[in-house]
Amino acid sequence: MEYSNLISQLLKGHPRAAARLITFVENDIEAAEEIVNSIYEHTGNAYILGITGAPGTGKSTFISTLIKIYVEQGKKIGIICVDPTSPLTGGALLGDRIRMKQLFSIDNVFIRSMANRGQLGGLARATEDVIKILDAYGCDIVIVETVGVGQSEVDIFKSAHTVVVLLVPGLGDDIQAIKSGIMEITDIFVVNKMDLPGADKKIAEIQQMLEFKKNYKYDSKEISEKFAKIEQWTPEITKVNSKIGENFDELLGLIKKHKSFLEESGVISNYLKNRITNETIQILKYKLTEKVEELLNSDKEIGKYIDQAIKKSLDPYSMANLIIKMLGLEK
Amino acid sequence: MTEHDKIKQDKEEWENSISLKKERKQSFRNLSEIEINRLYTPNDIKDFNYALDLGFPGQYPFTRGAYPNMYRGQLWTMRQFAGFGNAEQTNKRYKFLINHGNTGLSVAFSLHTIYGIDATDPRALGEIGKEGVAIDSLKDMQTLFDGIDLSKISTSMTINGPASILLALYIVTAEKQGHTPDQLRGTIQNDILKEYIAQKSWIFPPEPSMRIIIDTIEYCAKYVPQWYTISISGYHIREAGSTAVQELAFTLADGFAYVEAALERGLDIDDFAPRLSFFFNSHNNFFEEVCKYRAARRIWARHMKNKYEAKKPESMRLRFHTQTAGVSLAAQEPENNIARVTLQALASVLGGTQSLHTNSFDEALCLPTENAVKIALRTQQIIAYESGVTDTVDPLAGSYYVEWLTNKMEEEAENYFQQIEDLGGVIPAIKANFFQKEIANASYKYQQEIENRERTIVAVNQFEQREPCSVPLLKIDEEIANEQIRKLNKLKEERDNKKVNEKLERLKEAAKGTENLMPFIIDAIREYASIGEIINVLKEIFGAYHEDSIY
Amino acid sequence: MSKERKIKVLCCKPGLDGHDRGVKVLARALRDAGMEVIYTGIHQTPDDIVNTVIQEDPDAVMLSMLSGSHNAICPIIMDKLKEHGIDDVLVAVGGIIPDEDKTFLESHGLKGFYGPGTDLKTIVDFVKNNLKR
Structure with missing residues (x-):
């Protein structure tokens, strides 16, 4: 096995081995398959925190303060910072690591920057695998941090036990952004920079938004299942000042409270079921897309179908059904 | 017809009369990206007083x-x-x-x-x-x-x-x-x-x-x-x-x-x-x-x-x-x-x-x-x-x-x-990275213009002639650093350290309040406190700055 | 997730020098060439840099140095990387590096040595062509 050496080092807690393995799962699904297969039994110990907030909400300072407290408690922390890939060039500037002051010892805190590489679902799968590696590496807590608050975060955060969304007083349109994206899976709303005027107003706005949500009826079965945990958990709202660590006691209490809720209410089994289902869906999506693309590019038969479609003698739905047949996936 | 109208009319005629359209560049811009006109006349400073x-x-x-x-x-x-x-x-x-x-x-x-x-x-x-x-x-x-x-x-x-x-x-x-x-x-x-x-x-x-x-x-x-x-x-x-x-x-x-x-x-x-x-x-x-x-x-x-x-x-x-x-x-x-x-x-x-x-x-x-x-x-x-x-x-x-x-x-x-x-x-604009972003954008744009040869730097992106350069260079002897360290250590042994600490302690107290710090710094200097020692004392009170680096 | 492997580059400013115009311009140029770039910010100690290399696992490390401290600092970084068994990462230094220091730095495994006025494309190509993995 190509990765066995690295994996045995990973399980002993070597940071370099963790970093190498992360590179492999990021770049290559076959590697990911092999690696996850070997480490899977060693995962499941880490508590996963999803943290997001629009630019300007002070995420890095917030996370730095949080890490400091956890490290003082003797915990080992992994952080995955996700930054956007430029759609034009495919490149990315990964910035957040520098914004978290490097006051942490490499033994306790492992920070890894990732570009989202802009593929549908691909990021969620890679993130899930990176979480597993950090879990097997021995992290007690894995923080997944993203820049946005939109729909793309929802997929990534399906893996998280607790999702924290950061807001700040003043910023006008952040509530709107949340409504159209991540609101339904947020467990704790945090108003950062509570020293600024308008913090309480912001809390009131969030409360108002959540009221509105209560009246909202999900009619899609899929959605209501996905958000099953929310039906019994009323999202908490708190405020902090990350610069001086103010009110973090309360925040940590809320995270704990949510953790106990998951365990005691039995929602955790629901969560795990959802997480594994989602993960499998992501992998299937990827694998099937890859297979289909391969087929589309190489199979002569399909070339003929496309010609027929151009001549209007075959419509795209019928063509898709033919391809499903070719893949042996016929209903 | 006012003088300005006359100049305007004459300028238009002048621009039409000769073939001015064939120019080396489509637009001439200075380093602030301000577009520079072909010719300036009194009309360009009409309200000049x-x-x-x-x-x-x-x-x-x-x-x-x-x-x-x-x-x-x-x-x-x-x-x-x-x-x-x-x-x-x-x-x-x-x-x-x-x-x-x-x-x-x-x-x-x-x-x-x-x-x-x-x-x-x-x-x-x-x-x-x-x-x-x-x-x-x-x-x-x-x-x-x-x-x-x-x-x-x-x-x-x-x-x-x-x-x-x-x-x-x-x-x-x-x-x-x-x-x-x-x-x-x-x-x-x-x-x-x-x-x-x-x-x-x-x-x-x-x-x-x-x-x-x-x-x-x-x-x-x-x-x-x-x-x-x-x-x-x-x-x-x-x-x-x-x-x-x-x-x-x-x-x-x-x-x-x-x-x-x-x-x-x-x-x-x-x-x-x-x-x-x-x-x-x-x-x-x-x-x-x-x-x-x-x-x-x-x-x-x-x-x-x-x-x-x-x-x-x-x-x-x-x-x-x-x-x-x-x-x-x-x-x-x-x-x-x-x-x-x-x-x-x-x-x-x-x-x-x-x-x-x-x-x-x-x-x-x-x-x-x-x-x-x-x-x-x-x-x-x-x-x-x-x-x-x-x-x-x-x-x-x-x-x-x-x-x-x-x-x-x-x-x-x-x-x-x-x-x-x-x-x-x-200060709020600094914390919002306003200046830093404006500067980073301008410098990247300038560099790209040089690379695209929209701006010429002689012998760098035009008329280049790759020759090994043979300018005599000034070298700083690495021994200077060791000597500097020795000197400072020696000074710290020889001075009256009790007095130094006393003055530094007073400076620290002053920093906590609102008094003018200059007399306290001067006092510490007189006793040969080092720059690093003074800064460290002040850092204890004032903290250190960290940049939200943007690029 | 993509089939083609992305090149990941760490751009650093070791030492006390704060002149970061060049390294920031370079970071953007590498990004525009399709690479994933991390800039560490200024004032990085050799330990900071090596720790970041360990965790981020970049393909290349670009050190920007203009204050003349390259001969003192670069070999330390290289030694510490070696201590951690990292030998498959391209480490380049640029900025103001006099010709006569190049041999010394090369003997410690450093490459590049691009100075003021270098075409960004030259550096991008250099990175692409000198990766060690």
Whole structure:
């Protein structure tokens, strides 16, 4: 096995081995398959925190303060910072690591920057695998941090036990952004920079938004299942000042409270079921897309179908059904 | 038909009559991305009012110059920035420069001094004496100025984070030579805002830094009246990649921020404003630079008079030092830099600079050698004594192009002031990364234009001739660092450490309150406390600054 | 997730020097060439840099040095990387590096040495062509 050496080092807690393995799962699904297969039994110990907030909400300072407290408690922390890939060039500037002051010892805190590489679902799968590696590496807590608050975060955060969304007083349109994206899976709303005027107003706005949500009826079965945990958990709202660590006691209490809720209410089994289902869906999506693309590019038969479609003698739905047949996936 | 209509009509005819459309470039833009027209006429400065917009040199709004007869009275100070290795070596270089006609000293400090850490600190590794002279304590300062009468020369010190400490060192060094503080002339850069914006050698967060700066202003107003307390600097903003307009606007905005902070302390504007001075860059685009200086004087005068209600003309008069653009020097065919520096120097003289540093042609490769420094100084002397440009005041005034561009730069700077105000002022704008982003965008754009050959840099992206360069380089002996560390350790053994600790403890107590810190720093210096020790004590109270790095 | 492997580059400013115009411009140029770029910010100690290399596992490390401290600092970084068994990462230094120091730095495994006025494309190509993995 190509990765066995690295994996045995990973399980002993070597940071370099963790970093190498992360590179492999990021770049290559076959590697990911092999690696996850070997480490899977060693995962499941880490508590996963999803943290997001629009630019300007002070995420890095917030996370730095949080890490400091956890490290003082003797915990080992992994952080995955996700930054956007430029759609034009495919490149990315990964910035957040520098914004978290490097006051942490490499033994306790492992920070890894990732570009989202802009593929549908691909990021969620890679993130899930990176979480597993950090879990097997021995992290007690894995923080997944993203820049946005939109729909793309929802997929990534399906893996998280607790999702924290950061807001700040003043910023006008952040509530709107949340409504159209991540609101339904947020467990704790945090108003950062509570020293600024308008913090309480912001809390009131969030409360108002959540009221509105209560009246909202999900009619899609899929959605209501996905958000099953929310039906019994009323999202908490708190405020902090990350610069001086103010009110973090309360925040940590809320995270704990949510953790106990998951365990005691039995929602955790629901969560795990959802997480594994989602993960499998992501992998299937990827694998099937890859297979289909391969087929589309190489199979002569399909070339003929496309010609027929151009001549209007075959419509795209019928063509898709033919391809499903070719893949042996016929209903 | 009015005269303007006539000119307009004639110009249109002229443009139609000859084939003007075939030009080398589609558009001609200066380094601030301002589009430059084919020809300027009186129509481009229609509302021009001589009395309001220009006035007479030495009079409000000072557009034509800070002083009435400018260089006919006194040439600018030829002030070559110098410092390297240890205090003995730099002392020798100063004496060399003074012997060749340098009329003021300008101290470049070692990076570890700039950051306020001792030579013995592990972070100083590899940096000691490389970019400037290594100074750790009063001992080094006394060596640096050995045999140089501090009551006779004016000294500019490029120092910001620990500026108050270096000023204290200078005062005590002069004291040991037998001079009183009121005899001293010189400048400390002391401009912390541009450190957050561009140069990055900060120590404390903005708020305590501003307090220390206002302390020095207050102290000097009382005891060192001939000292220039801040040199508000655009130089580094430009070096970090800004445009000329950004340099102009951000520097003056910093200046206004210091004025506001001093007013808040309760100081009278006419007591401190005359001791503020400026420091600008001179880059490649000749007229753009000339107009930048002229616009700077006018903007400053107008704001000081109208917004801050200064009464003394000296408070409204902007004076500045210039350094030619280090960033414009090329490593390819370095001798060409002599021509670049000449043009840049000429622009600053035609823009009315009060003092000037000309870069040495080898500075893209290393610290300047003695020969290269001499050529740079000779360049200034040739402009001053041979070219004739000093014979009359502000010779470019009245040029349609120059007046139009001066107006345009003022207008664009005012736009920036508005944006900064909308963000809540300079410090909030720094925290929001406003300046940093503007500069990063401008510098990337400029670099791309060079790469795409939209802008030509001779022998860099056009007319290249790859030849190995054979310029003799100045090397800094690594042994200098070890010696500096030994000296400092020895000093710490020999001084009265009980007294040192006592003075440092008092400084710390003062830092917790609101008292002026200068007397406490001076007391600690007298006992040979090192710069690093003083900074560490202050850091305990003020904390350290961390940048939200953007790129 | 993509088939083609992305090149990941760490841009650093070791030492006390704060002149970061060049390194920031370079970071953007590498990004525009399709690479994933991390800029560490200024004032990085050799330990900071090596720790970041360990965790981020970049393909290349670009050190930007203009203050003349390269001979003192770069070999320390290289030694510490070696201590951690990292030998498959391209480490380049640029900025103001006199010709006569190149041999010394090369002997410690450093490459590049691009100075002021270098075409960004030259550096981008250099990175692409000198990767060690």
